[in-house]
Amino acid sequence: MTTQRRRLRVTGTVQGVGFRPFVYRHAVALGLSGHVANDSEGVLVEAEGPPQQLDELSRRLTEEPPPLARVATLETTQLPATGGSGFRIVESRSERAPAVAVSVDVATCDDCLAELTDPSDRRYGYPFTNCTNCGPRYTIIRSIPYDRPATTMAGFPMCDACAAEYADPGDRRFHAQPNACPACGPQLRLLEGDGRVVAEQGEALDGAVKALLAGKIVAVKGLGGYHLATDASDAGAVAELRRRKHRDDKPFAVMVPDLDAARALCRLSPDAAAALSSLRRPIVLAHRHPDADGVAPGVAPGLPELGLMLPYTPLHHLLLQGMGRPLVMTSGNLSDEPIAHTDDDAVTRLGPLVDATLAHDRPIHIRADDSVVRARPNGRTQMVRRSRGFAPEPLPLPRPARRQVLAVGAELKNTVSVAKDANVVASHHIGDLEHLAAHRSFLQATEHLCHLTGVDPEVVAHDLHPEYLSTKYALELDLPTVGVQHHHAHVASCLVEHGRTEPVLGIAFDGLGLGTDGTLWGGELLVADLRGFRRVGHLRQLPLPGGTRAIREPWRMALAWAHTALGPEAAARYGESADERWRSVLALLERPETPVTSSAGRLFDAVAALLGLRPRTTYEGQAAIELEAAAAGLELDAVAPYPASIEREGDLLVIDPSPLIAQVVAERDWGTPVAAISAGFHAGLGRTAVEAAAELAGHHGLDTVALSGGVFQNTRLTDVVVGACREAGLSVLVHEHVPPNDGGISIGQAAVAALSD
Ligand code: ZN
């Protein structure tokens, strides 16, 4: 019998993902001798045995790696056989600390799920089953090194059976820090609204299912916080949840038991299905089948999309099995406050909203909302909220950081990021900093992220807006500061995602962000790289009547655009009600001290209001979302693009949407369907933006366009722009893994501060 010895050099995401125990188990199963170790380049294996068995080991490492691992390369070298016996995991001395010592939270793996549903298994029906390949991580870690005493599992000493699994390199639970079983681990309890415990363990689960089936609202403690759950098919229960949560229209997410149930509700591309069933388990926004029932209309009123997710903890699996129908699972909070994650907070804040609470005694250390991904019509997906399942996974920087950076993000949809060496690491979604509770959460997240990543910031990067709480925090630290312009940060976040160092022509279509000239930007054309930028074009500026009130009241922007595009008399005529407020806003438009903006987001608001879709909003972006939704049934080129003009002002190109507005108003008066007007508007704005971008790119010798800013959550606009860029011979960078909205700002800030001179 021939015996060979081979060295296997494995690179990729192979550390901190259970790769060494995986190699160990397969090598032992194949009867090979040798050892496996981590080193600075990845994982190094030396294995000896029959060539067929060695081939099989290589095949398993590349084709069936552990769920969180990603093998980039596997190089094989022949070595002289040494004739040893046994296989060992070697603690390597040259081991360099990974960028983050902590994994993301991972959905229940198939092996654990099989145990959960096997009546003969000791973990049958146990809602906290986990292993090396799955379970809580980021949300339970208090400090590093990542060991059980440093997690919120510290209070649960392992029983003998669990301890034996933990110590056995051949076991799936080798060094699984949150390992637990019914004998030693966390337990469920059911509380009434007032916090009184009424049932425990299996009875608690049964009680919660019974309440949900009866149309009640139940708070459910999950991985990164509490959800508010109710029967998604029960219109009355859904309406009651809206009333109690003070949430008028913003869509609720729905949890369904499996992919088949998801497909029964929504159209899923292969990418969307893969995202939905991935171990990160984000909410996936996908188009619903028009005739699908099983979900009450009040779940996502008036929208063609539904936010779906699959169960990601054993408790979710058990709940959904008990229910046999979809569950609304929305963040456990009131309105836009941060999600509740401590038990006391849940009783205080959620108690009054719910009929019962399904809790347990494993504390959540860091809250993490569900992540949200949007399915694009072209089949790809786009990140909308990067949080649970993604934080704190590092994103590689295109060049090594020149300094250690803390970046504090924007005001809304806040995240914070740190940069060090080869990576930038973004926090979970923190939320809107205008809420006191979110501000507290911001402070905790900032400190925790620096601690987990070992970053000792040399500079702090912040937005230019002096009133953002994040900016104020940055300026109070005793550190050098780097102010990064909002839209430069947006474009930079897109460059990080694509590993791009050369300059691009950035199109930043956004809500509002402070510009370097003190006005509010938001429809910007920038020549930008990761070190700096120059503004080379923008949407025409116009007054923002009523400042921030104009954001919640799109009718104000409708009036401002009608005034700009059609003149004061036509604008006055357009105001059908022409009441006091209209006249006062018209007066504001004439006043020189009214702030001006070039925001694309506000232009979408204006068109939505001009079409009568949404004069006032109840959540951020609502008017634009509904304007896009109005065109949902139409192909991109179903309607000829409405015209817009491009003018030169000194060095700048200014896109003037006035002709677009004029046509929107005219078509509306002729009775053209809103769907067609929306499609014509999207096509016109997108194509004109690309026309301007192409001219500027040519002028500045650039061949690539990068799209960022919250407006590019609009997949219709994105697809129009991408198509027009390709026609113009330009490459396009589009967000996929980093949100185009303000959730990505801290990533861009961190990269700029880390790489600039
Ligand atoms: Zn598992």
Ligand code: ZN
């Ligand atoms: Zn145990």
Ligand code: FE
């Ligand atoms: Fe923004």
